[in-house]
Amino acid sequence: xxxxxxxxxxxxxxxxxxxxxxxxxxxxxxxxxxxxxxxxxxxxxxxxxxxxxxxxxxxxxxxxxxxxxxxxxxxxxxxxxxxxxxxxxxxxxxxxxxxxxxxxxxxxxxxxxxxxxxxxxxxxxxxxxxxxxx
Amino acid sequence: xxxxxxxxxxxxxxxxxxxxxxxxxxxxxxxxxxxxxxxxxxxxxxxxxxxxxxxxxxxxxxxxxxxxxxxxxxxxxxxxxxxxxxxxxxxxxxxxxxxxxxxxxxxxxxxxxxxxxxxxxxxxxxxxxxxxxx
Numbered sequence: 001x002x003x004x005x006x007x008x009x010x011x012x013x014x015x016x017x018x019x020x021x022x023x024x025x026x027x028x029x030x031x032x033x034x035x036x037x038x039x040x041x042x043x044x045x046x047x048x049x050x051x052x053x054x055x056x057x058x059x060x061x062x063x064x065x066x067x068x069x070x071x072x073x074x075x076x077x078x079x080x081x082x083x084x085x086x087x088x089x090x091x092x093x094x095x096x097x098x099x100x101x102x103x104x105x106x107x108x109x110x111x112x113x114x115x116x117x118x119x120x121x122x123x124x125x126x127x128x129x130x131x132x133x134x
Numbered sequence: 135x136x137x138x139x140x141x142x143x144x145x146x147x148x149x150x151x152x153x154x155x156x157x158x159x160x161x162x163x164x165x166x167x168x169x170x171x172x173x174x175x176x177x178x179x180x181x182x183x184x185x186x187x188x189x190x191x192x193x194x195x196x197x198x199x200x201x202x203x204x205x206x207x208x209x210x211x212x213x214x215x216x217x218x219x220x221x222x223x224x225x226x227x228x229x230x231x232x233x234x235x236x237x238x239x240x241x242x243x244x245x246x247x248x249x250x251x252x253x254x255x256x257x258x259x260x261x262x263x264x265x266x267x268x
Contacts, residue, residue, distance in 0.1 A: 027196055027252045030164040030186040052164035052188070054195060059186075059217040061193030062161060083193040118161045 026090075030054075037094040038066060038086065046071045046097065046104065050078050053118065062123070064095070065110070072101055077109035080116070082132040099130075160224075164188075171228040172200060172220065180205045180231065180238065184212055187252065196257070198229070199244070206235055211243035214250070216266040233264075 028036070036049045047068040052061045063080040070076070086095040097104070108126050116122050120134075127134035162170075170183045181202035186195045197214040204210070220229040231238070242260050250256050254268070261268035 026190045027187040028190050029199075030188055030195075031168060033188060034165060052193075053161040054164055054167060054186070054188075056160045056162045056222045059195035061164075061188060061195070065163070088190045 033064075037092075038064075039089070039092055039094055039096050041096055041098050043092070045094075049095065052083075053080065062118075063126070068104065072105050074105055079107050079109045080126050081107070082127045082130050082134075084132045085130045103130075160222075167198075171226075172198075173223070173226055173228055173230050175230055175232050177226070179228075183229065186217075187214065196252075197260070202238065206239050208239055213241050213243045214260050215241070216261045216264050216268075218266045219264045237264075 030052060033049055034051050037045050038047050038049060039045050047066050050065045050067045053063040053065060054061050061083045064083055064086055065078050066081050067076055067078055068074040081097065085099070086097055088094075089096050099107075108129055110116065123134045164186060167183055168185050171179050172181050172183060173179050181200050184199045184201045187197040187199060188195050195217045198217055198220055199212050200215050201210055201212055202208040215231065219233070220231055222228075223230050233241075242263055244250065257268045
């Protein structure tokens, strides 16, 4: 443990990531986010990000549209999850959602035949469900 | 992207207010941004957004990765353009980049064989080129 060795490039990257500053600029391509795994805090994989909903002008991601793909028998509906309800975990290489099973199971989902309006009322509904201020 | 902290809910509201009530919740799916046309202010189409580079934790789009697809003889290189250098135009249904031809032609591009580090130095280089604070 106390051996004096030169840090490897990976060590330096890890150290930088711990600082947070570089994590701030840790970027991912939108076409790679699409498909990124989402886990519960215990490491259980619960689904994937299907795509993101992004402010056309702000460039701020508001929702990750997730597929839970059968987890808890939820079916393949796409479900909008507020971006702030996801925590990126560098070790997992994916996102963590901390939510009870019932919360996941009963979460709002998209109907195949109707695109949401994505307006304030919809945002307050979805963000409110997930306990995130809108 | 001057901030090195995640935007607060108030920041987001402010940003939304700046862009006007109708546009504020105007969202676009990441997998639809990919392919969205980009124009010059005179309406000339100059290329398309290939994908976005998004902060893994912040959810803030930092770069639109554009293909100019032959405009001004630029070839098919992908070029990172700061998000703030693009203005969404609802009438065009696309984004506007206001830049001189030389600026476009000489803009930084991605090498096929080397992924950029996307770190602060790279950000300052690219944002600096485009005259956008990083």
